[in-house]
Amino acid sequence: MLYNDKYEKTEERMLDVIDTVQELSKDRFLASLYIRHCSPLDVDIRLAEVRRCLSIVNGESLRLAKLELTYNKDFAVLDNQRFTTAEKLFNQLRSSMAYIRKSFRQSCPIIRKLPRNPNFRPSVFERSVLTKGCCARELFDITCFDDNVQALYYEQQALYANIILSLSICYRVIKEEKETKEDANLCVQLLEEQCRRIIEDMGSALRFTTDIPESHIQQMINEMGLHEYAKTYFHNESLENLTEHAIYLSRQDERDDQSTQFGSMFLNPQQLQDAQLLAQHLDEVMPSNREKMDALKIRLYCNWCKGGKHDNPQQTYYRLLLKNYHGSQGQYPEWHAVTTSKNRTGIDLEAEQAKFNQKAEEILLKYKKNQLQAAS
16 A cells, blocks of 8 residues: 655644654554564664764754744844745755655555555555554563664654754744734834844944945835834845845934034034045045054044144044044054154144145035035
8 A cells, every 4th residue: 555645834734743753662663663574684774874864854953943042033034934934944854854754654554455545545644653553562672672773763763853853943933933923012122133233243344334325124114114014024024135224224323423422522513514524535635655544644633623723632533533434444543643643753743733724624625515516
């Protein structure tokens, strides 16, 4: 009789396989050898197959366990669809399920009588003596059998344990994902937390990102509302779009921070805008062939922000410069080098400051005219 080893890729079948595999016992294992009249060579062949599958299935369970740690804590992941449905999940466990089907098929009784209905093919999950089939109690303990029989039993137990672990992980993750999607507040929290992590991971690289237009995600939020968007697109948004949105938010936060952090240091917003504009074109004020930004240039810029005075600079202006400067490939001197730059031999700080101030005003005038022309 031919048996059917197909199964529906559903969450119910997942739980059923877990329950079925847990039924393995010493009596059922020995019955599976008797029912197919396994010879010592057959046992050796099965042992080799189990050991080969064990390393593959163990790798599957470890990868799933690692993914479980962060999968539902991230709003967007590289593989958004891995746990979306049980069907996709079963596809990730091809090696595990292939061995389950084979081992169950090999432990079904051989029946040569043709069934009355030729289209009827009983399931291996129902007829296998490893699980729900009829099984006589073994009189002798497993220790009475050859070493290879004992090894096969314990190796098969380890293999089944890894399969149960993988299926259990997948079921937990699917269930947790569904629960998360029903909680709009939690989805919003995960969205904001992942954006924060992206910004922190990018770190100093954000200094060299130019202003970007409103992100695709922000446009969706404007249309749908934050909570509705987060609930709908949890694990349905690409990581690329989320990264773009995080950069957009960082630029927005940067503008707000600058208005509060530096606003009180300038008499009016125009002075702050001038300082930002000059920072973006600082290489034109004092051209240099050096890869690293010149400490004296930073000092003169900070003094210019204070109204052209050439006394001790303030470090707050240095932070403003770093937020807006996009030259020198990110190589900046320490603040100590800035404060001691006046001690260089042959430096007339007052004369250098006067030249810097004059050149700075010329650069600002040039780019303000360009902005006016572009606007008109």
